[in-house]
Amino acid sequence: MDPKLSLAIDVLERVDRRLLDPASEAAVWPTGFPLLDAELGGGLRAGTLNLLAGAQGEGKTTFALQMARHSARSGRPVVFLSFEIEAEALLQKAISAEAAEQSNHPAPLNVAQVRAAFESSDNNGRGLFERLGEHSGGIEALTAVSAYAHRLYIHRSTTTQTTLDVIAATVKDVLIEHGTPPLVVVDYLQKVCAPDHLLEEERVTRVTEGLKDLSIEFECPVIAISASDRAGLEPGTRMRARNMRGSTSLAYEADVVLIMSNKSDVVARHHLMYGANNGEHFKDWSVVTIEKNRSGRSGAEVEFRKHLDCGRFVAQGQVVAEKLVDERIYTE
Template sequence: MDPKLIAARDVLERVDRRLLDPASDAPVWPTGFPLLDEELGGGLRAGTLNLVAGAQGEGKTTFVLQMARHSARTGRPVVFVSFELEAETLLQKAIAAEAAERSTRSPLTVAHVRAAFEAADSVAGGLPERLGVHNGGIEALTAVSDYAARLYIHRSTSTATTLDVIASAVKDVLVEQGATPLVVVDYLQKISTPDHLLEDEKVTRITEGLKDLSIEFGCPVVAISASDRAGLEPGTRMRARNMRGSTALAYEADVVLILVNKVDVVARHHLMYGVNNGEHFKDWSVVTIEKNRSGRTGGEVEFRKQFDYGRFIAEGQFVSEKLVDERVYTE
């Protein structure tokens, strides 16, 4: 019998065994953003493709790295496929974020951690000595060290990292850890495909391949998607249709999250008559749930940025102001 053919009875028995065995893998991975999890119906679901899009500089890598940290910290392995940043850079962000989560009194910044990694500070010794001079440094290093064995970073290139390479890496981690990993791809359009494909064909193949991978391994895949030119126009609010490439992106994805700078989309009257002319809106990112097959679509939640510390503040809030799709600028 085809191993992919399964009787409904077997599905029910599998679910029952999982519910009765606390040690078994649950089908949902919390993101580490409680309000977002609530809107998504608990978090990221096994066998789903979850896309994160937004303008350049909006913190997409920081956002998905925060999800990856939460997964590894709670005992689940992660495969972070990074086309954008080196492993050391990602860990610098992780250490600074852990420090900020543990201390409200001048924690070390990403810049401090980078200086320690590169021996560009005035302190002698290894990481413990260099980070130990900063408030929360040792605690942050310890926290990252505790889950570092579950956080796998694949330094990827657009010429060599194919879907098969990613699948092989996921399989290796599954065998080594004995648990299904969260898979993060930063970012989708850089996965290598045959050179003869047009962009729409390339993105379609990649999107379908990532969806297949999520189903095959029973894991959530979180992939960052680049925006097309229209989605980056000043005053324009990016939508799912602005993800660069094929319509397969929005069709195949189970969840689509769009990150946008709040000041760019809040209604004009909030800027004109609000506190400090709305200057404080620049400190917030709005996450719009453009698509959600497991829950409500259209939810808008916001999180305060702390990019100096490599993170968003996880305790967000619902957007209370009126948002617009397009800002009209006049002289």
């Protein structure tokens, strides 16, 4: 019998056994953002493709890394396929974020300071422990990252060699090593290697379908960061799922679509004109719109304060209270 064919009674019995076993875990990966988890029905689900899109510089990689850190910290493995940022730079963000989260210091260890500790060439025999120890919270942050570092796999991916087969083989190796499916992060989808003879739309379609198949085969959630097309980057335009670059299959195949926007770019004009500081404080917030959610309600809009200099968002977000618009019309 085809192993992909499930008898309904077998599925019900499997769920019942899982619920009765205190040691078992539901096939849901919390994101570490409680309000987002509540809107998604607990978090990211096994066998799903989750797209994260937004304007350049909005913090998509940082947001995805924060979800990855939470998963690894909770005891689950993570495969982070990075096409743009090397492993050291990702770990610099992670250490800075941990320092900010664990310290009440008014000026927490930032990414630039961690980078300086990584790259300093003073040749005085001081290791990372001693260098980070010069900063408040540095040792605690390094200790925190070290505690889950053996579960966080960073794959230095390239557009010429990192194919769907390479990604699948990597995920399989990690699954075998840990005995449990990993959270998979692809940063980003349009960079995955596909046959050169295909047009961009065909390439993106093949990669999107392949990542969805991978999530189903390994029973894991896949987070794929997606680039925007030119229209979605126009000044005053709010990016939507239709603006993800390459193919309509992106929104069709995905189980969850999250769009990140700078709040100052999408809030209604009257909030900018009459609000405190002319809405300047809105720039510190990122609005995450759940454009699609197969496991629950779509259309929710939640916001998180950005601390990108410390490689993180404040996890405790809030529902957007202001009116948002699809586009801002500028007048002289």
